[in-house]
Amino acid sequence: MVALVALGTYLPPWGSARGRVAGPDEDALTLGVAAARAALAAAGLASPAGTADLEAVETAAAVGVRRVVFVTRELPLLVGGNAAALLAGIGLAADVAVVEQVGGAPAVLDALAGAAPGTLVVAADAPQAGQPAGAAAALVGPDDTAGPAGWVGVELVGRVVRSLPVHSQAVGEPAIRDYSDARLERERGVGVAVERLELAEKPVVAAGLAAKQAAALCAGSPPALPTLGASSALFAIAALHELGSGGVVLAAEQASATAVRVDGPPAAVRRDEPAPLAPEKVTRTPGPDIAISLPAYERAFDAKLRWEAGRCDACGTLALPPRRRCLACGSEAGWTLAPLPRSGEVYTAVTVHVPVPGMPTPYSLAIVELDGGVDVRALVKVTGARPGSARIGDRGRLVLRRVAVRSGVPDYGYALFPDTPAGSVAGEAATGTTEGAAR
Amino acid sequence: MRRVAVVGAGMTAFGEHFGLGIKDLVPMAVSEMATHVDKGLDRADIQAAWFGELTTTDGFPTGILADTCGLLDIPVTRVENACATGNDAVRNAMFAVASGAFDVVLVVGADKVRESSARATFWEWAGLTRDMAWDYPLGLVAPANFALHVARYLHESPATREHLAMVAVKNHRHAVPNPKAQLRYEITVEQALNAPVVVEPFRLFDCTPQSDGAAALLLVGEDVVDRYTDRPVWVRGVGLGLDRVMHQHKRDMTTFPPTVKAARAAYAMAGLGPADIDVAEVHDCFTGVELISYEDLGFAERFGAYKLIEDGTTTVGGSKPVNPSGGLKAKGHPPGATGVAQCVELFEQLRGEAANQVDGARTALAHNIGGPTAVSAVTILSSDRG
Numbered sequence: 001m002v003a004l005v006a007l008g009t010y011l012p013p014w015g016s017a018r019g020r021v022a023g024p025d026e027d028a029l030t031l032g033v034a035a036a037r038a039a040l041a042a043a044g045l046a047s048p049a050g051t052a053d054l055e056a057v058e059t060a061a062a063v064g065v066r067r068v069v070f071v072t073r074e075l076p077l078l079v080g081g082n083a084a085a086l087l088a089g090i091g092l093a094a095d096v097a098v099v100e101q102v103g104g105a106p107a108v109l110d111a112l113a114g115a116a117p118g119t120l121v122v123a124a125d126a127p128q129a130g131q132p133a134g135a136a137a138a139l140v141g142p143d144d145t146a147g148p149a150g151w152v153g154v155e156l157v158g159r160v161v162r163s164l165p166v167h168s169q170a171v172g173e174p175a176i177r178d179y180s181d182a183r184l185e186r187e188r189g190v191g192v193a194v195e196r197l198e199l200a201e202k203p204v205v206a207a208g209l210a211a212k213q214a215a216a217l218c219a220g221s222p223p224a225l226p227t228l229g230a231s232s233a234l235f236a237i238a239a240l241h242e243l244g245s246g247g248v249v250l251a252a253e254q255a256s257a258t259a260v261r262v263d264g265p266p267a268a269v270r271r272d273e274p275a276p277l278a279p280e281k282v283t284r285t286p287g288p289d290i291a292i293s294l295p296a297y298e299r300a301f302d303a304k305l306r307w308e309a310g311r312c313d314a315c316g317t318l319a320l321p322p323r324r325r326c327l328a329c330g331s332e333a334g335w336t337l338a339p340l341p342r343s344g345e346v347y348t349a350v351t352v353h354v355p356v357p358g359m360p361t362p363y364s365l366a367i368v369e370l371d372g373g374v375d376v377r378a379l380v381k382v383t384g385a386r387p388g389s390a391r392i393g394d395r396g397r398l399v400l401r402r403v404a405v406r407s408g409v410p411d412y413g414y415a416l417f418p419d420t421p422a423g424s425v426a427g428e429a430a431t432g433t434t435e436g437a438a439r
Numbered sequence: 440m441r442r443v444a445v446v447g448a449g450m451t452a453f454g455e456h457f458g459l460g461i462k463d464l465v466p467m468a469v470s471e472m473a474t475h476v477d478k479g480l481d482r483a484d485i486q487a488a489w490f491g492e493l494t495t496t497d498g499f500p501t502g503i504l505a506d507t508c509g510l511l512d513i514p515v516t517r518v519e520n521a522c523a524t525g526n527d528a529v530r531n532a533m534f535a536v537a538s539g540a541f542d543v544v545l546v547v548g549a550d551k552v553r554e555s556s557a558r559a560t561f562w563e564w565a566g567l568t569r570d571m572a573w574d575y576p577l578g579l580v581a582p583a584n585f586a587l588h589v590a591r592y593l594h595e596s597p598a599t600r601e602h603l604a605m606v607a608v609k610n611h612r613h614a615v616p617n618p619k620a621q622l623r624y625e626i627t628v629e630q631a632l633n634a635p636v637v638v639e640p641f642r643l644f645d646c647t648p649q650s651d652g653a654a655a656l657l658l659v660g661e662d663v664v665d666r667y668t669d670r671p672v673w674v675r676g677v678g679l680g681l682d683r684v685m686h687q688h689k690r691d692m693t694t695f696p697p698t699v700k701a702a703r704a705a706y707a708m709a710g711l712g713p714a715d716i717d718v719a720e721v722h723d724c725f726t727g728v729e730l731i732s733y734e735d736l737g738f739a740e741r742f743g744a745y746k747l748i749e750d751g752t753t754t755v756g757g758s759k760p761v762n763p764s765g766g767l768k769a770k771g772h773p774p775g776a777t778g779v780a781q782c783v784e785l786f787e788q789l790r791g792e793a794a795n796q797v798d799g800a801r802t803a804l805a806h807n808i809g810g811p812t813a814v815s816a817v818t819i820l821s822s823d824r825g
Binding site for chain 2: 005025038236258274285286287288290292293297299300320321327347348349352353354356357358359363365367376377378379380381388392404406411413
């Protein structure tokens with residue numbers, strides 16, 4: 001049995017109640033990072049808003065996360081590696097092991113039920129058109145007694161691994177092929193897999209299945225889940241929080257299935273699920289690859305992906321980006337990376353409408369005065385809001401996004417996610433955050 | 440230092456010169472300059488040249504100037520200082536003559552923007568001015584660099600988008616009689632306000648076109664002026680100013696400190712002030728930049744620029760006409776050529792020969808800002824020797 005300490009979820013702000021779509025600046029990695037930070041926040045280890053919480057990132061690193069298992073079918077890079085960007089975005093140290101795994105919902109329950117202490121399971125779906133996007137993450141305690149908000153046990157009930165590839169995509173193929181036989185999939189795929197699990201009790205939630213099929217397999221009326229892929233398995237466990245009970249959780253994919261038993265409602269769940277906006281119509285202008293300098297990429301990487309400034313060793317002034325000569329005292333003696341606040345106020349903003357090769361337009365750019373009296377401004381893109389809607393004086397938080405794809409390399413950095421007009425903090429779901437001790 | 444005078448000036452028309460390469464435009468401008476030297480120019484008199492060019496389209500810039508203009512026996516120095524290149528080339532040449540090192544020197548500015556595909560141009564030019572890791576991937580197109588300033592300026596000052604439109608209307612009107620201008624047609628405030636958005640708050644008519652062109656000046660020392668003309672235009676002051684290069688490090692974005700510094704230096708050298716300027720060519724790559732520059736150059740009090748455009752002060756016929764040539768907005772903007780071409784216009788203004796003549800102009804100012812907003816160059820010219 002593993003100790004599930006906290007869960008975090010993230011849904012992109014685009015789409016509808018029927019399903020979300022990733023924004024043009026989102027991929028499986030940025031979705032996963034958002035969910036992972038929500039999970040660490042639920043565990044009391046990081047604040048997504050980061051308002052006055054400069055040490056949050058360091059705390060997260062210190063908590064004893066020793067391994068990240070990243071499960072998705074949409075790894076941004078197949079060659080070149082996603083691990084460093086994932087750790088930096090989450091705020092974990094560069095000596096944490098990362099497993100990059102291609103898989104769906106059953107693979108995530110397998111990863112969770114078999115997780116070593118101190119594992120953060122991150123599951124992300126950024127699928128091709130037509131399938132919903134989202135991400136969720138689960139933190140397994142460093143041992144089976146720890147956890148600031150208590151923990152619930154997760155235990156494997158059964159697993160069936162079979163093959164019926166009614167949806168398939170071979171290496172090198174541009175898109176998923178569909179065999180298009182729903183009844184075959186339902187009866188000989190999931191149907192047989194669940195039968196062979198020989199579950200002693202009916203699941204309370206089922207992941208990876210359409211609502212109707214999930215309802216047929218579950219006891220009572222199971223909660224609807226926002227995704228169907230890898231992340232749906234953790235959305236299913238998170239749903240136990242609202243259900244207020246434990247139970248068997250089923251995850252199915254084509255002809256395979258895994259079931260786990262969760263021995264109570266998870267206490268610490270943080271949902272970063274902003275209300276959906278209809279997707280923005282964007283213009284894509286073809287053009288030459290956007291150039292990248294890999295030496296410049298490598299030099300900037302830590303500050304840029306960890307949202308850290310250079311703090312002057314002589315006078316303490318922060319500089320973003322870090323620079324040899326201090327902006328204030330002129331010292332060239334050296335600097336040390338220091339975390340930056342993740343919220344701020346728009347000093348000025350503009351919106352680019354003219355077509356830009358390689359970038360979906362329109363998009364807004366803003367200079368943001370960061371909170372906490374740090375006297376640091378950042379020039380960033382705006383995300384999660386209609387282009388042109390962010391105004392001088394508006395507030396928001398800084399979140400990891402794929403700022404550009406440069407010659408095939410995802411270039412990650414931070415973007416301003418404006419606070420919604422009604423809410424205090426952008427991206428917090430109406431249902432809000434619930435953290436508390438379960439035991 | 441010796442006094443230095445401009446005794447000849449010429450330029451190509453600005454426009455989309457698809458049929459002409461940089462190797463055509465440069466000698467065209469130099470030859471036109473030579474024909475405007477009142478008492479004639481023997482090219483063998485030219486002792487050195489400064490060539491302002493921001494990007495090179497056909498290879499090695501100084502070699503191209505020497506080769507295409509028949510000046511193979513003199514030193515040629517390239518000046519590149521973003522959009523302040525042209526007036527900085529004037530500045531460097533001026534010091535070379537003032538020092539006594541040379542008596543007769545050539546200044547050329549040129550650029551050929553419409554030489555690569557429109558799709559490639561943006562990223563090529565962004566690479567010249569942006570931090571490769573931090574800013575470049577943001578898609579900070581040229582208008583966005585200035586729009587970040589102007590958006591804040593419109594927020595803090597009483598100026599509105601209508602005032603931006605009025606700058607465009609004025610400069611388009613000024614360009615109509617100028618045979619060298621790229622956009623020789625009038626527009627209305629309504630047209631400007633309703634044009635397609637480029638980068639909010641800039642619409643199409645708030646923006647300079649993309650241009651090709653070249654301009655040339657002949658600068659000589661006071662001892663030899665009489666050999667070339669009886670009506671010299673004196674270079675009274677030059678100045679260059681810089682600022683932090685990244686927008687996030689500029690504390691007050693409603694002003695351009697490089698302009699303030701460059702103007703201060705040029706006014707001090709000339710022993711003149713803003714009130715002495717009869718006509719100015721001001722860097723109006725985007726309309727709002729002209730407004731902010733009125734304040735930085737001392738023509739208006741802080742946040743008072745809108746009054747000058749509202750009451751016609753800066754229109755030809757007003758008390759301080761700005762951009763009688765049409766400015767970058769309507770004359771065009773091949774960056775390396777722009778500052779030199781401003782001085783060509785002012786040379787003609789101060790000799791009473793301009794297409795859109797400002798009556799009785801005796802002292803004039805040329806101004807560039809670039810990098811995108813981290814460098815400025817200012818040149819003060821006068822028909823008074825001083």
